[in-house]
Amino acid sequence: MGAHTHEEGHHHHESFITKYLFSHDHKMISKQFLITAMFMGVIAVILSVLFRLQIAWPDEQFEAMRFFLGDSYLSDDGLLKPDRYLGIVTIHGTIMVFFVLTGGLSGTFSNLLIPLQVGARDMASGLLNMMSFWFFFLSSVIMVISLMVESGPASSGWTVYPPLSILEQAIPGSGLGMTLWLLSMTLFIASSLLGALNYIVTIINLRTIGMKMTRLPLTIWAFFVTAILGVLSFPVLVSAVLLLLMDKTFGTSFYLSDIFIGGEALDASGGSPILYQHLFWFLGHPEVYIVILPALGITSEIVSTNARKPIFGYRAMIGSILAIGFLSFIVWGHHMFITGMNPFIGGIFVFTTLLIAIPSAVKAFNYITTLWKGNIHYTPAMLFSIGLVSTFITGGLTGIILADATLDIPVHDTYFVVAHFHIVMGLSAIFGMFAGVYHWFPKMYGRLMNKKLGYAHFWLTLIGGYGVFFPMHFVGLAGAPRRYYSNTEFAFLDHVQDLNEVITIFAIIGGLAQLIFFYNFFYSIYNGRKSSTNPWKSNTLEWTTPVEMGHGNWPGALPVVHRWPYDYSNPDHEEDFVPQTTPLKEGEHSH
């Protein structure tokens, strides 16, 4: 607590530049992350609708393609070019996984909530925090620019497996587009690491008086473990990406060997494309938990608040977050069952992967029990959280199939996989993000988002999301590989083509529904109803700050914590919530 206990709520004069651009204030940085991620999200959603149009109606021309992508993406007959199809699939995946669900989710909510919920004036290092955002912004810009490169964006899938991602002869997108992708990712990782280190240090060092680790809200626990996962795994991705860059530019052969392409035998020898996959998935699997844990943390907080009940099994929830975090590092091989990996090693990965189902099941059941005999307020945030639990279960269950090496054989790399991870980490994480935005909007802008529009947004998004990804399982089970420009070359896939059309229609509905959110968001910033100090009658510290907060969060002394954050409907108290700052009554035991 040290240096931050003295009065820091002073109001020094801030110019436009220091306040809105190069701000050190965690709240401003959080908003910067959110809005950048929202715009990246729009691009990714538009790309997804475009390639869904292509999959559903491969023979049709669409004005939308020309409008959004321009002529360079189209062939002479007005159809999307096959390699550009792969390009937009790749960029969609990259943006969604990294820019929206990693940068956007962690960047927004870790920044906003860590200082506010642990009772700190700001992050441990405001400067690093600011740099984290600007690296993120720069990397976003580069990623978007790569879409406009003449030879096309990176086109080897978001996992950019070599040799395809290295060899320009193999696909044009592996030229300048891929170089920009690598550059952008390097900056992105730098941003993530700066952020993650800051989060960890802040949580360990800057907790206010009385804020023991066992009194932290589950959001903070989730952000904490997420940050640790990031710090341990992203450096591995950096090395993977740098080696890839060297193979591409300096003629090394870490990942290349025995390749004959474009009529010549390449000099590269001794490398292994599988090495890249090991390095990539050593990040890649923790990455899916980096995406989902913050969403689960947000949900824990929102479900408890709006069910007006303590979160069920607080310690079990922390335990399961830690267990998931630990296990996430020893399961990466399940992405590689069919790379020719030794079957014995495959068996070990089957075992470790399926173990993750246990802490996940504990979490799901704890959420359900939290709802039991509650007094549930259907705020838009609560609805999104309920949606998250539903998608987390649905998507998690199909994971049982993919974790099993035997069952993985026929569905590996098919639409079954796409359906699985879009439900369990796409929908769940984005639902968590929306829940967070609706819930903490008052902390960001001092106003409330419109509830009715929130409902419309939620229901259309839930219906759209399930409508897209539930039927997609069957497309995969029918044997349809992912990343196919069209299925028309395989008649045996004809009978799932109507499913593909249905999926695309739901994708359009789900995509358009986001316009409601955008409108609501920006309208409410200026015209939303003014929020009261504690609009959701919540226990955590962020609701003890004034509605209009300066840099430093609390105008006076920092709050002192006396109890855990989930004293909702405590029978010893009159009100159905007891803020963490309320001292224990005589004879009352701290949880």
Add this chain to the structure above:
Amino acid sequence: MKFLIVIIIVLVIIALAQLMKVYELSSRLRNKDEEEMTKGDTKFNAGMLLLFYLALMISSTWMFFYYGPRPGLGVSASEHGADVDYLYDANWIIILIVFYLTQTLLFGFAIKYQKKKGRKAVFFAHSTKLELVWTVIPAVVLAGIIIGGLMVWNKITTPYENATVIELYAKQFDWTARYAGEDNTLGNSDFKVIESANPLGVVTSDLVKAKNEAWQKDIEALKLVIAEEGDLIPDEKLAEMKGKIERLERQIVRLKPLMKAQSAESDKAAMDDVIVKELYLVKGVQYEFKFRSRDVIHSALFPHFRAQMNCVPGMETRFSFKPVYSTEEFKNLPETVEHYKAINEQRVIDGKEEVEFEYLLLCNKICGSSHYNMQMKITVVETQAEFDAWYAEQKKTKVFPVSAGLVEAPQGETAPVDTTAMPVDTMAVAAVIAN
């Protein structure tokens, strides 16, 4: 058109803004608050939750019945596939039970415990007993899933004792198969000796020698040109030529280990290999497929045989299976007949040509722009005799070895060679070697 779209979007936004204003004003009049859940909100969302829950249950059940766990693929055409399918069914039963149960609890509680005036939630923060229950039960179920899964996994990854070996070779964007011949042993192969006449880079001593000689000749020719006209050649061109010489010299050095690895036996193993563009298998024979790739990672997916394996440049991967239905048999299974009837009815409506069932090999790892059409037909025949007849036919024209080093080398090694082309005049080449 663009203009029109923009105008429509702007109009929609304006309309929404106006609606919002009306709503704001009216709710202010009624003194409602965004923070409070009104009765109407609760009723609406509880109703929607119920509707959504019902829709999810009904549509998911319908899809499971209509499409089933293997939509359109039918029974497994391979022996181990039956085990895979059985394991699938067992897992699906568990998954569906958990799915229906947990979604019902989730939506049920979410609806039942909706906000009511005067209701206070029950303070129920934890219960060691309950938590143990839902830690132990999933653990036990998962133990069953893991044990069942690993048993099948070990079974299907154990190689056959006396399998017939076939190589499947992937490149952008087609498949090539190499039969190992009478000795059931594939000849060595190496990417450095690939050329249009030898698309798989199969190695024999003669071929390496010929390659070596051809490259030596190229070097000498280049050196001669430089020696004679060195002063007249522009610097750039000269550098290029010298680079080419260096490259050829390097390649010659890299040929040496290949030469060393060759023996009379490995030459013999290569000589009877048969290279074809269609895969013929015999029902009931155990096959071991060895996969290689020339350029990027591909993946050989055999949906009907429940088999898949990546093809990785620089290494060899394997997968074994035994077909249990011939193409004819599978085609005439009632399920298949019905399925293809439905497909063809739709194809006629769409003005496409009708199709018949056939086994296919697909590429299932993103490999470039024509990834979506990288396929190979697989024919499973009933008897060895049928296979032998086909094989004899193939042998006439598609026996290894061939070498462009012995025939005229295609002009300009670096120009993209039409590698899909099969040896043009194999017999002539074979004759040269025989001499």
